[in-house]
Amino acid sequence: MPLDRQLLLLSTLAFLIGVVPAARALFSGHWRPSRQWIPMLIGFILQTGAVYDRGQAVGQCPMKSLSDILVFIAWSIVLLYFLVGPPYRVSLLGIFTAPLVTAMQGLAFVIPDAFPDYAAKSKIDPYVELHAALALVAYAAFALACITGVMYLLQERFLKKHHIGGLFYQLPPIQGLAKAIQKLVYLGLLLLSFSLLVSFKLNTPISNPKLIFAWAVWVLYALIGVIMWRQVLSPRQTAWLAAVGFVIPFISLWLMTTHG
Amino acid sequence: MVDVEPIQNQLVCLGLNYRTTPVEVRERVAFPESKVPEAVQEVRALPGFEESVVLSTCNRVEIYSTHTHADAQQAQGELVKYVIRRFDLAPEQAEALVTYDLHAGEAARHLFRVVSGLDSMVLGETEIFGQVKAAYQVALAAGTTSRTLNKLFQQAFSVGKKVRNETTIQRGSTSVGSVAVDLAEKVHDLKECRVMLIGAGEMSRTCAQSLLSRGAKSIIVSNRSHDRAVELATEMGGTALKFDEWEAAMHEVDVIISSTSAPHFVIKPEQIQHVMKKRRWEPLLIIDIAVPRDVDPAVNGIEGVYLYDIDALQAIADSGRKEREKQLYACEQIIESQLTKYGFVE
Structure with a gap:
């Protein structure tokens, strides 16, 4: 097994170690954020090594196959988790992030024709690399908005139904979660906008379906962003949008890779 | 494995709390914060006493001390006499004074329970941890603690943290x-x-x-x-x-x-x-x-x-109280294991 796959497997295990005992401890009420933070950090270091090594092996930013894209998004999600989690006091985000990242990396291993050996490009177009990287980090921001949306919906339900127990005490205030969702959607939208702007400068044209899907995702999140900004819907309804909306970029990734 | 030190047998605790004594007596024998440094010196100056820490809160007054008396009863008798003298209690008030007199392992167990919030009126409350810490700091600054009490209180703080970290005794609301x-x-x-x-x-x-x-x-x-x-x-x-x-x-x-x-x-x-x-x-x-x-x-x-x-x-609030009560057994188990670890019980 190549080194990048070994590192990836180890990082997946680290995330799994992070989520299983932490989730058990969380529901029994003995949870402490450090128990989750440490395996997440170890997983991220191993994951970074895997992405770097894979990049070296294929001679470009590894984003060409579905398995590589899943790994790159998973890496971006963990990166954003470390950047976004502490300022918004949503350390619990890790509990919800770890299963998603574990599932994405697990999926990357089992899909048919995982991690193909695509030849190194003779000449790398930096705009293509930048366009793809920005788009995938934007998707990671949407993924985190989705996770934060789920957290909001849980906490909102606990408050409304008077279910004051284990998880209620661990989740952040709904007002903070609503702000975090909004900022993550705006961040993702900004990154995706830059990615699409870069696409106008490409020397190597990329296929139409890819661009169409990327624009479709941009339109969807622009709409969600406007709804949030204009406060057309309640925070609960926008949390639903952020949570369910991520299905579209997730499907578009699969479509993008299958349509070259 | 921690050494069992015979000096622990010289440890004594005299106390009264909301369970043993009504508020009208407690307020009579409470040490105002400003008088605690003086009190720890007075206790240490009693014949046969070596170290002292005085804990005085609205719910309890406790004196932890080490002594060189032949038996613990004698030391506790001296402490009761000190309290009566210090607060100038009339004979009928002295008669009504109900205290708990603990020594060696029992005194350590009691302190561990107090620091962990298990002896508090609101089970699992965390304020007492800070109050015990403050009482110890006052005694430390006054120079009335030495090897035994320093070690005992450090162990108590460590037990208090362990109980809070490993159980949910402090979680949930009770009021x-x-x-x-x-x-x-x-x-x-x-x-x-x-x-x-x-x-x-x-x-x-x-x-x-x-x-x-x-x-x-x-x-x-x-x-x-x-x-x-x-x-x-x-x-x-x-x-x-x-x-x-x-x-x-x-x-x-x-x-x-x-x-x-x-x-x-x-x-x-x-x-x-x-x-x-x-x-x-x-x-x-x-x-x-x-x-x-x-x-x-x-x-x-x-x-x-x-x-x-x-x-x-x-x-x-009721469910919070019940949740805390459910944790009581686990807390007591931790305290017992720590008492064994530190050599207070076999």
């Missing part, structure tokens, strides 16, 4: 006031939280004070008797509002605590719907302490509004 704070904290950032009291009853005052002590930003008080509203607002550093003005100010606050004596609903869904429009989806927590209720229960169905009446608050 209506603390439930209100927990709820407010899960809706808003408490530092930005503006509170309104409608009605100035005792329980709403307690809730508001709990919120303020945990950092709530501001408070508005409205009451049928405006003088009472002014009085309460002044006491809590807030502002008073005339009773016919609270409705217009509702959209400016994040938590409403209502406790009027009105025989009908004073807060209705139509009013809150109007308020929520003005709040632009900012969540609103309403705590209805009144009986009969002040707030129409249909209000809880409005988007972004979270309504809790007195029964809901009481149920949460």
Whole structure:
């Protein structure tokens, strides 16, 4: 097994170690954020090594196959988790992030024709690399908005139904979660906008379906962003949008890779 | 493995608390904070005494000491005499003084339980940890502690932390006031939280004070008797509002605590719907302490509004208490294992 796959497997295990005992401890009420933070950090270091090594092996930013894209998004999600989690006091985000990242990396291993050996490009177009990287980090921001949306919906339900127990005490205030969702959607939208702007400068044209899907995702999140900004819907309804909306970029990734 | 030191047999604790002694006696023998440094010196200066720490809170007065007396009874007798002398108790008061006299492992077990909040009136409360720490610091600064008490108190703090980290004894709310704070904290950032009291009853005052002590930003008080509203607002550093003005100010606050004596609903869904429009989806927590209720229960169905009446608050507090009681056995197990580890019991 190549080194990048070994590192990836180890990082997946680290995330799994992070989520299983932490989730058990969380529901029994003995949870402490450090128990989750440490395996997440170890997983991220191993994951970074895997992405770097894979990049070296294929001679470009590894984003060409579905398995590589899943790994790159998973890496971006963990990166954003470390950047976004502490300022918004949503350390619990890790509990919800770890299963998603574990599932994405697990999926990357089992899909048919995982991690193909695509030849190194003779000449790398930096705009293509930048366009793809920005788009995938934007998707990671949407993924985190989705996770934060789920957290909001849980906490909102606990408050409304008077279910004051284990998880209620661990989740952040709904007002903070609503702000975090909004900022993550705006961040993702900004990154995706830059990615699409870069696409106008490409020397190597990329296929139409890819661009169409990327624009479709941009339109969807622009709409969600406007709804949030204009406060057309309640925070609960926008949390639903952020949570369910991520299905579209997730499907578009699969479509993008299958349509070259 | 920790060495069992025979010197632990010279450890003694004399105390009285809310279980053994009524408040009128406790207040008589409490050491004011400023007098504790003097008290620790006095205890150490007693014949046959070497070290001392005095813990004096509203719920307990305890003296931890080491001695060179032949038996613990004699040392405890000396401490009782000191307390009677120190507080100038009349013979009948001295007669009524009920204390617990513990030595060696029993004294250590008691201290470990106290630090962990297991001996507190509110099971699992955390304030006592800081109070014991402060008492120890005073004795340390006064130079009345040495090897045995220094070691004992360090071990006690470590046990207290272990109990809190490994159990959920401190989690959940056990009183209506603390439930209100927990709820407010899960809706808003408490530092930005503006509170309104409608009605100035005792329980709403307690809730508001709990919120303020945990950092709530501001408070508005409205009451049928405006003088009472002014009085309460002044006491809590807030502002008073005339009773016919609270409705217009509702959209400016994040938590409403209502406790009027009105025989009908004073807060209705139509009013809150109007308020929520003005709040632009900012969540609103309403705590209805009144009986009969002040707030129409249909209000809880409005988007972004979270309504809790007195029964809901009481149920949460009861469940918090039960949860803590369930943890008691696990806490005692930790304490016993630590007592064995430190050589207090075999």
